[in-house]
Amino acid sequence: MLQGHGDDGYKYKQDIKANFSTNVWYGGYSEALKRHLIKNWNAIDSYPEASAESFIHVLAKDLDVETNMLMAVNGATEAFYLIAQCYGNTSSTIVVPTFSEYEDACRINKHKLDFINWKDLSSFSNFDTDLVWICNPNNPTGDILLQKDLDILLQNHPNSVFVIDEAYIDFTDAISSSIDLIKKHQNLIIVKSLTKNFAIPGLRLGYLIADKALVQKIEFYKAPWTVNSLAIEAGKYLIQHKADVLPPVKHCKSSAEKFTEKLAKISGIKIQPTKTSYFLIELEKGDSTELKNYLISEFGILIRDAKNFRGLNSSYIRVATLNQEKNQLLIDALQKWSKLNTL
Incomplete structure (x- = not known):
């Protein structure tokens, strides 16, 4: 940090x-989730699933995607560091002001960095870096990038991988998730956090979704057991009861x-x-x-x-x-x- x-x-x-x-x-505090975790407390007696497989299966069913398009992570921040590591010694553009961990992860992994201000971001923006990092909705400004504009950017920059952080997508009605674009574009990674919308930051849980080839490429750098047993149980419960807790x-x-x-x-x-x-x-x-x-x-x-x-x-x-x-x-x-x- x-x-x-x-x-x-x-x-x-x-x-x-x-x-x-x-x-x-x-x-977002949930007494029902607390009771569920207490009920499953004995899960900590054993090692967790190496890749949070049961959570991924619940998630894939909910999103109607294949399991090999998903990766569970120890909070969205783990995803950012894995992506930056996977693309080490390349180049990144970060749309600022924004969450500092994109830049931190890139610097640690020796990326050449460019920056563009959110006010200058549009479907006409030009990028020539390997990665482009966008928080949507943005933290801290609350700005948004419309899906139609993202669609154009992805189409116009096939050699750049766009990392879209949707940690705050449930805090706005101005846009919805761009997950549908995953099936259309192979240069899109969407990172999702369950900590903000479900109010479980202490459990550290999130996931990324992308074309299966991209997921496999990033997964090479992922350590096993980074998502603990209680986080897995919480994730399954929250996805299955999201209508009650979002x-x-x-x-x-x-x-x-x-x-x-x-x-x-x-x-x-x-x-x-x-x-x-x-x-x-x-x-x-x-x-x-x-x-x-x-x-x-x-x-x-x-x-x-x-x-x-x-x-x-x-x-x-x-x-x-x-x-x-x-x-x-x-x-x-x-x-x-x-x-x-x-x-």
Whole structure:
């Protein structure tokens, strides 16, 4: 981890009343999943399946694809490092600002790196690198790339493999997954995370889906047993019960709209447009790190200091929508901060 991440609540001794720094679905905790895992607790007595085979079979049935088009991973981050390792000593383009692990994985594996800003991304964009990394919807901006535009990019760049991170696809109604394009294009890898939408970041579970030849190529670098027994059981349960536990998109969208409307009335901050339940806030005055420290020390509120995203600076923070009560805590705290900065 070269760049670092935002949810660093473990560093603070005080209680965190509201954690806006993580994009994990705040309402995703499942008592039913907890009971299921307790019921299957004895699974830890033995080694897990080497490649999480039973989870893959459940997943393949759900997605209506062949099992050899799928690979289970220890959170989406393992997939990024495996892909970068598989294409070591080649070249990558990363659309920024975005999740730092793409760049970290590429640097470790000696990729020549190019960067393009999200604002400049379109179906007309030109790429001449071996890999292109796109988070869709994007973290931290909440921007989206339409499937029709991705389709054109894949068609126009047959020599580039596009790595599409769909970790936040369930947090928007503006687009749907581009999995259907897998059967049409052999230069597409889609990485999916189960940690954000199902609120199980501590279990580390995700998967990638691609043409079977690409999966086989990447699988060569994968160590066995990276997905533990409880994560496998959780994955099977969540896929089979996803209708009950996935984020209600309409509710998330409505909550985010109400939240941003109230925040936009606070002097000294500017809310950036988003297609998701998380968004950037630009500070017209002050410093992102100073604000983060102020909020945690005075109110027990944790935000994402966004200055370590390539392409951003200390004028930006990222916030995820929580429930109405916690949202109000941040609104009240930012109003107090705003008054202090106008004195």
